[in-house]
Amino acid sequence: MTELPPLREVISKYGLAAKKSLGQNFLFDLNLTGRIARSAGNLEHCTVLEIGPGPGGLTRALLDNGAGKVIAIERDRRSIEALKDVQAAYPGRLEVIEGDAMKLDLSILPDGPVKIVANLPYNIGTALLVQWLENLDRFEGLTLMFQREVGDRLTASPGEKNYGRLSVLAQRLCYVEKMFGVDRNAFVPPPKVWSSVIGFQPRKTPLAEADPKVLEAVTRAGFGQRRKMLRSSLKTLGVDAEALCTAAGVEPTDRAERIDVEGWCSLARTLVKMAP
16 A cells, blocks of 8 residues: 555645535545445456545545556545645556536546446435446446435335335446445544445346436336326326326336336337327
8 A cells, every 4th residue: 555644634734624515525434445445346457437536535545456547537626636646656547637527528538448436426426327327338337335315226126115216227227236334424524324335237238128318207207206106197208197007018006116127118118109
């Protein structure tokens, strides 16, 4: 492990008080950041994309665990200045790009395998994941930290109370696994909730075929009124909801949480056929 000053010293030196507007909660526990990096598997053969590195705790762990190169996307100029010390300690292996991860052009990524490993800002984590799922062919795997509630939704099965739109969108394309939980007190400042590290391993082929935009619209309608039967909740799609369900092989009187991924994909494909 390369010698670098403790993260608390880095915070003090560069005035890195966490900004709520940027969703910043820093990890100081190097045992924890090392565990996250190891959870991503072998990193030696790939480029790692990290979002919001802050003072660089996870960045150090990724490099110490053999990442061939880390590309870190950071909006906070204070953090960019602080990361120069990490760049110097790992010559040629850390590239820091100032910018908004929500507007990231994935064409900047090099050819070859890429993994995303990140402690995501809570305020944009879900939106980022949906973007990446739409471009999953660019990634070998994702290891991401979310607030625990989001992690529970991502890994939920049909019939469970946390099963929802995110469960369907993610599980159609990936094997999704909760790796471990993270106590709120591991962060500075501590958030109000626990977090979960979630692993995403892309499937060779989707669990079922569906147009992603249509599937997102169908699941948004269904889970947006999850207490209603599908024959009612899917009326917002502008078609005969009961006929849609029947044609898709789904029971119109079921509620959204009872429909598996294949069922939602069938609804999406059928909606395309029924569209005028």
